[in-house]
Structure formats: structure tokens, C-alpha cells
Amino acid sequence: MSREIAAEHVQAALTQVLQKQEGELPDLTEDTKLFENLGLDSISTIQLLFKLEDRTGLEVDTEELSTEVFGTVGSLTDFVAAKLADATPSIEA
Template sequence: MDPAISVREAIATVLRRELPDIPDHARLFDDLAFDSTSIIELLVQLEDRMGVRVDPDELNDCVFHTVGTITDYVTKNLA
């Protein structure tokens, strides 16, 4: 499955609402109202859905800045 679609589905699941057409530039914290708990839920969703293994040493604010940056991180970790 396309990582961009999977990330968007995981975001919608975590936020428990439909989010059609989330743009890449949507900011997780500012635009989508994520908090630290939501980020953990998102990482669990991505691990379960896609088998992405998260390296805590790689995680920083840049990874979670926008939908696009988390998609890039997931894509990189699938390769």
C-alpha cells in the first residue's frame, strides 16, 4: 500500500474522525491538534499497519512537523 495513504489512514484513526484530503503541509500539532499521546498512538498505528520499526534516536520535532515529514520518515524506514 502507498505510504502516504497509510499515514493518512493512521492519522484519521488516531484522531477518530474522517479527514479527507489531508494536505502534506498540514502540521500535526498546530493544524490537526496532535499531542504527545497522539504521536505515540500514531507510531503504534504505523508499526501495526506497515511494519515500520521506529528508532527512538531518529525521532525529533522535524519528523512530526507535518503530514509530509512523517510520510517521508515512514517511506525511508520501509526501504
């Protein structure tokens, strides 16, 4: 699955968690900080993780998480993209 799809999942989950309508989030960039710029806290971080699991079908082990994962939109997108890539079976020729 592409990184663009992971980014769409992250943006949609953030929209839900922050209870914003489509398009009401500020312009998200790779460097948008989840805590400082978007106002996430510990509760909303857990909600975000659950929303991402629901949207993608992934199950995330909390042992895999670090503060760096939830640092920026880019770091969270990288994490989701990597998890999706790991979950997608490779096709061998």
C-alpha cells in the same frame, strides 16, 4: 515501497488516532501541520507511531525521531517512506 503507499499508511493511521471516519479528516496536504492543524499532542503522537508500526510492520527506534519528523504530513510521510525503503530488500541483478 512507493511514497504513495507511505502516504496511505499515514492517512489511515491519522484517521484511527484522531478517531475519525474514513473521509472525515480535513483535506490533508504535504503542508498540513500535525500539531497546529490536526491537534495532535504528545499522547496522540505516540499512538500514531504505534499505529504506523502496526500498519507497516516497521519498528522505529525512538533515537531516530525528531520534532521535524512529526512537523507536517509531508515530513512524516517522507520518514515512513524512507523506513519502508530501508526495510525492503534490494534485488540485485
